[in-house]
Amino acid sequence: MAHFDGELWREIYRRMVRIRTFEDEASRLASKGEIPGALHTAAGQEGEIVGACMALRPDDYMVGNHRSHGHPIGKGAALRPLMAELFGKQTGVCHGKGGSMHLADFSVGSLGETSIVGSGMPVAVGAALGSKLKGNDRVTLCFFGDGASNEGTFHESLNLAAIWSLPVIFLCENNGYGATTPASTVMSVANVADRAKAYAIPGAIVDGQDAIAVYERVLQAVDRARRGEGPTLVEAKTYRYADHAVNLGPGFAIDRGHELAQWRRRDPIALFRARMIEAAIEEEELARIEAEVAASVADAVEFARSSPFPSYEEAFDDVFGERVPLPQSPLACG
C-alpha cells in the first residue's frame, strides 16, 4: 500500500470528483441541446488523469486531446471559464473559439487540447524542447490515447524526445477503443508501452483505475525528466464508460455490456473513496468534498448560462495578433 499523504489524497479525490461531476452535468446539458456540438467524456478515466496531473508542479506544461475536459480540471483549471467555453460564451477560457474538444488554460500550464488524433504529441515535444533551451526544469505531460499510438506523430515524437533527451512524459490513456474500434484489433503488440523499446526509453504499464499507482509511476518519470535523463512512456490501462461522444449520432453506440459492467466494478473514484475510508478519512469529510464540488459545478453552469455570447467582430480576433479585416459588405472581399 502506498504511503499515505492526507493532503495529496484529498486533492486527488477532489479533482476526480470534480471531473466526474463536471462531465455528468455537461453530458446532461449537451443531450438536451443547451451545450452545442459533440462532447467526449472521460468518465471512468479520472484515476489516470488526476494521478498523472498531480505528479506535476503547477508551472509544468500539459498537452491533451479531444477528450478534453478532464485534463485541465486535473491540472487545476477553474471551472467557470471551462463550462462557459462548452457553452460557446465570451467568458469561456478560449472566448468561445475552441469549445469542448479544445480547452486550454495557459494560467495552469494547459497548453491546449487538440482534436486531430495524435496532433498534440509533437507540440508536447516542442514545449519540452523550449524548457531545455531556456534552461529551466519544467516538464511536459503529454496525454494521448491508444488510437494516437498508431499515428505517425507518435513515432516522430517519441523519437525526437528520445534523441534529444527531452523532459516529456508520454501518458497513454488506453481506454480500449478508438471511437468504436477495439484497440486490440489495430495493434500488433499487446501494450502501447511495448513500443518504448523502439526508442530505448522506459515503458511502463500502470493500472489506470488506481490514481495512486499512476501518480507514483508518473512521478518517477517526472523526476527522471527533471534530471535531464529524457522521456518516459507510461501506459495507463483504463476505460471510458460512455460512447465515443454525446451528440454524434446513434452510430457511435456499441454494446459493451459485460465488459462495461466489469470495468464499472473497478470505478477509479469508488475504489479510491474506499481506500480513503480505510485510511481513516471520515466519510463525512468526503461527502463534504462531494457537496462542495457539486456546488462549484452548479455555479459554473449558472455562470456559463448567464454569460453573453461573443460579439460577431470577435470571430475575426486571434487569427493573427492584429484583427483580420471584417467584410465591408456581404458582397465585398474585405
Place this chain on the structure above:
Amino acid sequence: MPRKSFLEAVRDAQFEEMKRDPHVFMMGEDLTTNLFGATTGFVEAFGKERVRNTPISEAGFIGAAAGAAMVGMRPIVDVTIASFIYPAMDQLISIVSKSRYLYGGQARLPLVLRLSLFYGNSTAAQHSDRPYPMLMAVPGLKVIIPSNPLDMKGLLKSAVRDDDPVLCFEDAGLWSTKMEIPDDEDFLVPLGRATVSREGRDVTVVALAACVAQSLAAAADLAKEGVSVEVIDPRTLVPLDAETILRSVRKTGRLVVVDPAHRTCSAASEIAALVAERAFGALRAPVLRVTTPDTHIPFSPPLEARLFPSKSRIAEAIRRVVGFDLGDSRRSAGA
C-alpha cells in the same frame, strides 16, 4: 554597401536575429552541414543546441517548433524544399495556423518556416512545387515571397520578429542573384507592404518571386514599343497589400498577374478576383493571368521550360491587354 547574394541575405538575416534574441533558434535537416550556405558559421557562433539538426521527421519537428513557440521560443525552421511541408500538413494547418485562434489568444506562435521553391531544374513533379496558394487559403498563416536579396533579408528579419507564424517561400532561381544590402542589423522590410518595382502608365503587372525580374525585363522591352508598364511586387501574400495593387490598376486600367504557381486557385487568381471586385470600373481590358498550366512538372528539360511564366509569355500578355479594344469586345459579345 556590400553586395550580397539571396542566400547570403538569408544567412545574414538569420545570423543577426539569432545574435539579437536568445529565444531565436533553428531547426532542420542537415542544418549543421550547411547544405546551401544559409548557415555558414552558425554552429561556431551559437552551438548545436540552437542550430539543431533534425531527423527526417517533418511532422515531428514542425509540431515541435509550434510547441516551443507556445512556451516563448522563436524557432526558424529550414524546411528546405517546399514539398517537404506535406508530411507536416496536419501540424501546419491544425496546430500552427489554428492554435492562437482555438485557444482564444492564449497561444502565440512566433515561428518562421523557410521553404524553397525548387522548380525549373529537372527535379520532376514531387520536388518542384510552388505550394503557397493553398496555404494562403488557410487563415492564420502569413506568407512572404521575396523577389530579391534586399527584400529577402528585410522580410525574413521582420518575420522572425513577428508574433505570428510566417511561411517564407524562397525562389531557388534567385539564390545566386546579388545586390547591395545596407550593413544595418535593424534594416527591416515590413510584412504586408507591396512595392512598385517600376512605375508606368498603361498596364499594371503584378508579379511574384523570380517572375518580378522577368516582368521588369518584359517591361523594358515593351517600353521600346511605346508601352509604359508598371510592375508591382506584393512581397507579402498574406496579409496582401490590396491598396497598392488597386491604386495601380485604377491608374493604368489594365492588369496582368504573373505567378509561377499552377493556374487554378493561384495567387494570381486571388489578385485577379480582388481587382474584378473592387476596381471593375477602372478596367479597360480583361485581367490576364500568366501562370503554370494545370499539369504536373515533368522531368525532361525542354518540356519543363515551357510551362513556367517567361519574359516572352509576360510580354505577349501585356500586348494583348494593351491592344484590347473594349468597344470591339462589347459589339462582338452582343453579336
